[in-house]
Amino acid sequence: MTKTEFKKGFLWGGAVAAHQLEGAWQEGGKGVSVADVMTAGANKVPREITDGVIPGKNYPNHSAIDFYHHYKEDIKLFAEMGFKCFRTSIAWTRIFPNGDDETPNEAGLKFYDDLFDECLKYGIEPVVTLSHFEMPFNLVKKYNGFGNRKTIDFFVKFAVTCFKRYKDKVKYWMTFNEIDNQSSFNNDFLMATNSGLLLDKDGNKNEAAMYQAAHYEVVASALAVKEGKKINPDFMIGTMIAFTPIYPATSKPADVLLAQRMDQRRNWFSDVQVWGYYPSNVEAYIERKGYRPDITEEDRVVLKEGTVDYVGFSYYQSMAVSSDKVAPDDLADPEEAIVRNQFVEASDWDWEIDPVGLRYALNELTDRYHVPLFIVENGLGAYDKVEADGIHDDYRIDYLRRHLTEAKKAVVLDGVDLMGYTPWGCIDLVSAGTGQMSKRYGFIYVDKDDEGNGTLERSRKDSFYWYQKVIKSNGADL
Numbered sequence: 001m002t003k004t005e006f007k008k009g010f011l012w013g014g015a016v017a018a019h020q021l022e023g024a025w026q027e028g029g030k031g032v033s034v035a036d037v038m039t040a041g042a043n044k045v046p047r048e049i050t051d052g053v054i055p056g057k058n059y060p061n062h063s064a065i066d067f068y069h070h071y072k073e074d075i076k077l078f079a080e081m082g083f084k085c086f087r088t089s090i091a092w093t094r095i096f097p098n099g100d101d102e103t104p105n106e107a108g109l110k111f112y113d114d115l116f117d118e119c120l121k122y123g124i125e126p127v128v129t130l131s132h133f134e135m136p137f138n139l140v141k142k143y144n145g146f147g148n149r150k151t152i153d154f155f156v157k158f159a160v161t162c163f164k165r166y167k168d169k170v171k172y173w174m175t176f177n178e179i180d181n182q183s184s185f186n187n188d189f190l191m192a193t194n195s196g197l198l199l200d201k202d203g204n205k206n207e208a209a210m211y212q213a214a215h216y217e218v219v220a221s222a223l224a225v226k227e228g229k230k231i232n233p234d235f236m237i238g239t240m241i242a243f244t245p246i247y248p249a250t251s252k253p254a255d256v257l258l259a260q261r262m263d264q265r266r267n268w269f270s271d272v273q274v275w276g277y278y279p280s281n282v283e284a285y286i287e288r289k290g291y292r293p294d295i296t297e298e299d300r301v302v303l304k305e306g307t308v309d310y311v312g313f314s315y316y317q318s319m320a321v322s323s324d325k326v327a328p329d330d331l332a333d334p335e336e337a338i339v340r341n342q343f344v345e346a347s348d349w350d351w352e353i354d355p356v357g358l359r360y361a362l363n364e365l366t367d368r369y370h371v372p373l374f375i376v377e378n379g380l381g382a383y384d385k386v387e388a389d390g391i392h393d394d395y396r397i398d399y400l401r402r403h404l405t406e407a408k409k410a411v412v413l414d415g416v417d418l419m420g421y422t423p424w425g426c427i428d429l430v431s432a433g434t435g436q437m438s439k440r441y442g443f444i445y446v447d448k449d450d451e452g453n454g455t456l457e458r459s460r461k462d463s464f465y466w467y468q469k470v471i472k473s474n475g476a477d478l
């Protein structure tokens with residue numbers, strides 16, 4: 001029988017992260033997270049990471065879209081669209097406000113009990129990311145985040161607490177959001193959000209520090225997987241990476257080699273998490289550079305024992321690299337080789353739009369890992385205009401339709417095992433990269449601007465009805 005559509009039980013839904021929509025940053029005993037000390041930036045202006053919360057600064061995550069108090073209304077709208085699942089994160093600081101607390105915070109645990117119950121009421125499966133850019137700021141300050149082996153224990157304790165509490169409500173988990181993003185080790189934002197390393201601390205300003213922190217993170221992830229399976233063997237626990245296909249700018253052999261080298265430098269995190277060991281190219285690279293990360297034999301055993309069940313990934317864009325910028329063996333920072341790809345368009349934020357790259361990604365990840373895949377983020381950040389008769393976001397529909405068309409080809413023509421699709425920011429929320437509200441992804445509009453003004457009223461965009469139809473037809477009607 002020829003397959004014509006997505007599989008039965010396909011997890012259609014949407015994705016968010018606690019810090020980008022919940023607000024209520026000090027309610028219910030919540031502690032300060034690294035996201036809570038990030039100011040609003042702007043297009044191409046990075047967010048500032050302040051040393052604690054400074055009164056008078058604009059910290060958009062503090063109130064966000066106040067999902068903490070609006071979640072019933074919002075989940076009702078997701079149910080109206082036909083969601084089968086809803087991906088969110090558990091804010092680490094609601095459960096362990098300081099990260100190193102003895103006991104968890106009951107009010108925080110209760111909030112997610114209520115939230116998951118509300119989802120399940122409508123038959124919506126919660127899909128949960130444990131750590132989505134929300135490390136307790138106390139762990140960052142006191143322990144240098146994942147720069148310290150102790151943070152492994154803090155994370156595992158948090159994970160186990162969540163697994164035990166929600167074992168009958170949540171089946172799908174991911175340990176760290178976009179764990180591979182820290183390969184951009186000169187980027188303040190990505191280092192702080194991924195591993196809690198602040199680049200203004202001298203010891204953190206280098207690639208060696210990134211490899212060390214990333215190692216502790218993959219160990220923490222593996223330990224969490226191991227413990228999770230003991231708590232509920234039916235759990236599906238995945239990794240989550242920001243997968244970006246790397247294209248050579250031309251067919252010049254040096255460009256092709258550079259693209260491959262760059263892929264190795266960016267995408268090894270999931271190799272370790274799926275295979276249970278480091279790829280030889282990473283071992284060789286670390287050796288050649290003279291880095292001496294603390295990797296014990298015991299760690300290597302843990303990595304083998306705690307491999308993930310699936311690969312969740314975000315897909316927004318592809319990248320082209322040119323050896324005119326840097327020779328393959330001289331590549332110091334993966335960011336430095338990137339050039340503009342003349343064959344694709346770009347968004348208002350200069351993110352290259354490449355639907356075919358999604359089919360490529362699905363095939364590449366399948367060939368590399370032979371595990372089910374889950375597209376847990378995809379979408380177009382755009383400025384929306386509210387008109388008298390609604391929000392006509394045909395550009396968003398067009399983006400999603402083109403990507404889903406390619407995903408469908410990967411499933412139907414190429415045999416990729418795809419579990420589900422949760423477009424990013426299914427309801428408008430604070431952009432992670434810019435801290436702005438005006439970079440919107442949602443099917444549901446939220447009345448709030450970059451200065452924090454607005455009624456918070458929710459309204460359905462045209463894409464809401466389009467996605468409802470897509471889900472209803474299980475992707476047959478795009």
Ligand code: BGP
Pocket residue numbers: 017177178242314377381424430431432433434439
């Ligand atoms: C991913 C993150 C999300 C998210 C998304 C869009 O990297 O996992 O948290 O926000 O990108 O990015 P931005 O919000 O910067 O547009």
